[in-house]
Amino acid sequence: MFTANTTLMLVATFLPVLGALVLLLVPKDQRRIFEIGSLLVMIASLLLSLPFWFGYDRASDAVQWFQAWTWIPALGVKFSVGMDGISLLLWLLTTFIGPIAIACSFKSIEERHKEYYIWMLVLQTAMLGVFITQDMFLFYLFWEVMLVPMYFLIGIWGGPQKLYAAIKLFLYTLAGSVLMLVAILAIYFLQHKATGSYNFSLESFQQMAPIIAQQSKTYQHLMALAFFIGFAIKVPMFPFHTWLPDAHVQAPTAGSVILAAILLKMGTYGFVRFLLPILPGATKDLMPWFIGLSLIGIIYGALVAMIQKDMKKLVAYSSVSHLGLCMLGLFALNPYGIKGGLFQMINHGISTSGLFLAVGIVYERRHTRMIADFGGLSKSMPIYATIFMIMTMSSIGLPLLNGFIGEGMILMGAFQSFPIYAVVATLGIILGAAYMLWMFQRVMFGPITAVNEKMEDLNLREILYFAPLVAAAFWIGLYPKPLMDVMDAPVRKLVEQVNPGFHAAEALAAKQAAAARLGMRGMAAPAAHHEPAPAGHGAAPAGHQAPAAPHAAPAHGGGH
Amino acid sequence: MNGFAQGLLSALLRDTHLIAPQLFLMVVATLMLWPGDLFFNRNEKHKWAPITLVILAITAFLVSRTADGEGFSRMFRNDGLTRGFQMLCVAASAGTVLLSTRLLDSLKQQTVEYYALILFSLAGMLFLCGASDLISVYFSIELMAICIYILVAYLRDRATSVEAGMKYFLLGAFSSGILVYGISLLYGAAGGTTTNLADLNQALALTPANSNLLVYAGVLMVLVGMAFKVAAVPFHMWSPDAYEGAPTPITAFMATAPKAAALAAFLRVFGAGFHGVSSDWVLPLTYIAGASMILGNVAAVRQESMKRLLAYSSIAHVGYMLLGVLSGDPMAGAQAVWLYMLIYIVMNTGAFAVVIYLQGKGEGERIEDFKGLGRKHPVLAFAMMIFLLSLAGIPPLVGFFGKFYLFKLAIEQGYVTLTVIALLTSAVSAYYYLGVVNQMYFKAPEGEAAPHGRRPGLHRHPCLHPGAGRHGLRALAAGLGGENLLGLVLSGGSVLRTHPQTPAQKPGRPGFALLRAGSPP
Structure with missing residues (x-):
């Protein structure tokens, strides 16, 4: 019954929104029903997504479980879905993070439970949809739809500056994505001119690459920039990153987790899926700029993270730095770099959401996130300190943990393509170790205050939602081969598209x-x-x- | 002499069926004023609202049944474009009537004149949609506008209403003067023989070089006059004041029906009449469209009054729709504008319905009044959110499809810079639309009134509250079923295409034949 096929993929994707429709009928004072119900829906979606891991044909670089239904024939829009290894990994990461995000909200969400869990479920479907769609129009729809629930999650359940943060997130992303829409339409019409048919399918867009390469340089560069800005805002790359710290700091814990683990990945996914294969020539032309921005992001993010007093803000800026590294890997345009970049996307999803969860734990207990308010927590909260340490280590790339593999591969790829930049990037990693360890030291060690002494250690629910993250961090760190195998063929294809021969x-x-x-x-x-x-x-x-x-x-x- | 009279009479009788809906409206509205009004005493005037709705339904039926054709010395032309926009005007008027009843009830201002004026104005719009001669364009605009001047000042004991009416009237009259002066210049430049759009198109192309300036000035003046009517920047100054001062249902009316009619005229005058001299007006119109998008959206950000916000946003929406006029492919342009207009009318009427519902309680004028609406009236707030997000063009709501289709066309025609401006400003529009959503969902209601508290019978008017909700669901459904809607327009024929025209009328411009005001083959 549960073999991987298109139907099951659609069921797993749309199950959350169906769950949301059912929860809509429940009266709004039934807090427990919303919590447990949405958790069960997320877990069901996760379980339904597992067969795809086993059923994926690792030898093939084709889009698997592909199916397309006619939707708007006059425009050439199809409801087409399918996954290759790259989307599969991110899709699984999304179903994996879903239950964790729900489970960490039980205590921290104090009001308007019904709306909260419904928005979470809607968001989940929108994010899953982005990764399975094989049609540019549909992709744009999911990409935009995702914004609305996120806007409400931050705007209603966020911190003191929530309105500002929510609207900033919305507008930044919207501004980027409308530019992307212009580029999509421009290529769409070029395609019409070249082939005589209107078609929004991703495959046909990728096949446009040689025709685009014959257009004028200005045209190519403008297209590439439009895509670049759209995705770079989402990633976010310097200098489009300013919405991120606000959104992260103001968002509720689950919002931050989803933001870090999934939403930012859509930007990098966009680069891998659209910019690189569709506009390889222009990308290479503009490469010095892209790499420059990545490097600035790495160093700048790390330096700014170092001076933060707020733990959440520190983790947020560390995201800027880590994703800069991820982008550097992708822009190396060789198998190591791209695989490393993809790996880093998964790793960042695991370790940064772990860190946000950890920050959320102390915030729930003390209602402060200032590093100065803590100290000596390792005495009162030993389990917490251990998990925090694992997540910190995974974030700074300690061998045996997941971060090491990704960073190592990115640097290998970068050394192959541009050794000097790789050296600069290494500096970012060193800085990363510095600010993370420094924060860990200030929070966990040192003299303990009376308030901190009374803080309770993790309860069973909290341990349970950390456990999968810790397990995943060790699994990837110790035995990354299964993940590598999944992304192998698609990356090979991608490199061939970008760098023929x-x-x-x-x-x-x-x-x-x-x-x-x-x-x-x-x-x-x-x-x-x-x-x-x-x-x-x-x-x-x-x-x-x-x-x-x-x-x-x-x-x-x-x-x- | 006798023969001439007979010929005239037979020509009139032959062409009358083309304007059956307008004739019906004028006759019925006159009958409503006298003797119809004698049958209702002072307290029964509200009964005119359902009667007006029935009249509008009959008008819609008549519109759908009128045949293609051209008549009255080629002053009026009935084709797909005419009927498509006529339907929009009728629908927008019906929405206005629905919105009006409760407000007028509560103000004790129900009169037959109100409804009769709406019908007269509608007759003007229906003429305007099909006007194929600059003269008929002019008198249709006047018929439409004069009725609206009165409606704006309808609450004559309120200073703001009178002031708004006065302002609108003065500027409107001024713009009409410019329009008619432009027409006279073109008439002279074309040799003083014709004002028919199709003839003018050919005559203007043949004008000697020394009258180029005359043509240029004439076209620009017509452009300015029309831009006044649709409130495009920089000829928009009257609109926020008029919108704010007018009774709210009339604001909704002004924002929808006359704009639909005026855009139809825009499409016909510039698409068909001035096509040959497009180099004269494309650049100015580009600037007008761009400025409308930018100024409309940016100014809306700073508004505190809900009606002013909607006024400025409607300026921006007109800017988007002018993209369709700019399109070198009039048929596709008309379709895109039609679709956008349809969506805009539904969403705008819905948003005004919510504003009026709140106004019934003395709220709704200011954006702050929406504070906590999400908790007080969840259905109403949800509907409002759908309307606003749809106006902002957030997928998967139907507004996105309207914008998408229009912008797609603009990119296809090479207006990339303008489209980028349009897209970025629509991101700006998301800011102020979301500002209202913010108020509804993120702010606690003032005084934290109990959600099931007072709800006087007056406010549960059957047409409004559930209607708004239905509109909202429809927006969602239409978005998700975007296929149907686009199919309607694209196959589109059914709505906009005229009887089969010979495409060979002007080689190299397929689709142009559609709007051409020439005689049917």
């Missing part, structure tokens, strides 16, 4: 390196005549396989 050149380089080794060995021992054959035989597939098996990377990296 990249893999062929790389395979050739590997072969030449192997040949050179053989040659040298041949010089050292000219007598061994029959040895080259098996070795050469072995080298060729290894060269082929190298991008597909990154854990063998160091050996391969030495090859060229």
Whole structure:
């Protein structure tokens, strides 16, 4: 019954909104029903999404479980859905974060429960929809729809400056996405001119890449900039990041978690899915600017995070820094960089939502988030301190935890493409370790005050919603191969789209390196005549396989 | 002489069916004034509202049954464009009548004249939608506008209402003067033989070089006069004051029906009449459209009065719709404007319904009055939110589809800068629309009145409250079923396309034949 197919995918995606419709009928003083009901809906959606992890064909780079229904034929809009490895991972991350976001709200949401849980469920469907859609028009719809629930979540249940933060979030994102809409329409008409048909499907847009490449440079650059600004606001990249600290600080804990874990990923997802494959030429032209902004984001985010007095704001700025790193990886345009960037998206989703949850815990108990108000918490809250530490370590990229893998791959990719920038990025990572550890030290160690001494440690519910995050952090840190396998084929395809001939050149380089080794060995021992054959035989597939098996990377990296 | 009279009579009889709805409206409205009004005593005047609705329903039926054709010395033309916009005007008038009854009841201002004026004005609009001669454009505009001047000043014991009427009248008269002067210049430039749009189009193209300035001035003056009527920047100054001072249902009326009619005229005059001299007006109109979007939206941000906010936002919406006029493809432009207008009328009428509902309690004038509406009246607030977000064009609400279709067209026609302005300003519009949503949902109601507290019978008028909710659900449903709506317009034929025209009338401009005021083949 639960085999991965399109129907099940749609059910898992739209289940939250169906749940919201049912909850709409419940009278509004039934707080428990809303809490448990929405949690159950989210868990059901998560369970329904699991078969896709197992059913995904890792060898293929095609969009799987693809299906399209006619929707607005006159415009060429189709309701088409499907996932490849990249969307699958983010889609699963969304269903994974959903129950956690609900579970962490039970105590912190004190009023208007009905609306809150309904908006959360609507938001969930909108976010899941963004990742499964294979049609530009539908993508834009989901992308915009997502804003409304988020606006209400921040605006009603947020902090003291909630109105300002909510409307800032809304307007920034809206301004970016309307620019994106212009670019989408421009390509749509170009496509009509080139092929004579109106079509909004993602695939047809990606196939436009060679035709776009023949247009004038100005046209290409304007298109790329429109997409870039739309996505960069969402990511957010410097200098479009100013909405983020406000939104994060004012949002309720669950809002921050979703914002950090999923919403920001839509920006990076947009880059991977749209900007890179549709406009590779213009992207490469503007690359110095994009990389520059990423680097500024990394360093600036880290420096600003360091001086924050508010824990939530610190974590928010650390997001700016981490996503800058993520963008740097994507812009390296080689398999390591892109995979690392994708990895970092997942990791950031796990560790930053963990940190926001942790901040939410102390805020619930003390109604303050100022670092100066805390100290010595490790004495009164040992379990909390342990989890906080794991999340901190995962955020700064300690080996064995998830962050390490992503950062390592990004830096590898960046070194391959632009070594100097990679060095600068390393500086950001060092700064990252500094501000996170410094915060941890000030909050957890040192003398403890009387108020902090009475703080209760985590209860069972809280441990339960941290547990999956901790487990995921260790799992990815210790055994990242399953994740790598899922993104392997799609990334390969993407690199081929952006850098045609990249893999062929790389395979050739590997072969030449192997040949050179053989040659040298041949010089050292000219007598061994029959040895080259098996070795050469072995080298060729290894060269082929190298991008597909990154854990063998160091050996391969030495090859060229 | 006798032969001439006979010929005239037979021509009149032949063409009368084209204007059956207008004739019906004029006759019935006259009969309403006398002797109809004698049958109702002072306390029974509110019965005119349902009667007016029935009349409007019959008018809509008549509009749908009128045949294509041209008549009255080619002064009036009935085609898909005419009927499509006529329907919008009738629908907007019906909305106004629905909104009016309760307010007039509570003010004890029910009179037959109010309804008769709406009907007379509507007759003017129906003429305007089909006017294919500059002269008929002019007198239709006057018939429409003079009735509205009176309606704006209808609450004659209120200073603001009278002031608004006065202002509107003076500026309106002034703009009419400019319009008619422009017409006379064009008449002269074209050789003093015709004001018919189709003939003018050809005549203007053939004018000698030394009268270029004459044509230019004439076209610009007509543009200015029309821009006054639709309240496009910089000829919008009258509109916020008039909107604020007028009785609220009349504000809703002014924001919808006359704009629909005037845009129809815009499409016909500039799409058909001045097509040949488009180089004269495209650039000014581009600036007018851009300025309307920018100023309308930016000024709306700073408003504290709900009616002024809607007034400024309607300036911006007109700016968006002018994109459709600019389109080099008049048929597609007319369709896009029609769709946008339809959505705009529904959403705007809905928003005004909520304002009037609150006004019944002495609130609703100011944006602050919406504070906590989400808790006091959840259904009403939800409907209002849907209207506002739809006006802002947030998907998946139907307003998004209206904007999408219009902007798509504009990009297709190469107005990329203008479209970018339109999109960015529509992001600005989200700010002030959301400001109202903020008040409704994020602020506690003043004095925290119990939600089930006082609810006097007066305020539960059957037409308003549930009606608003229905409108809201319809907006949502229409958005989700966007296909149907767009299908309606695109196949669109059914609404806007005329009888099969020979596309060869002007080679290289398919679709142009639609709006061409020339004779049917």
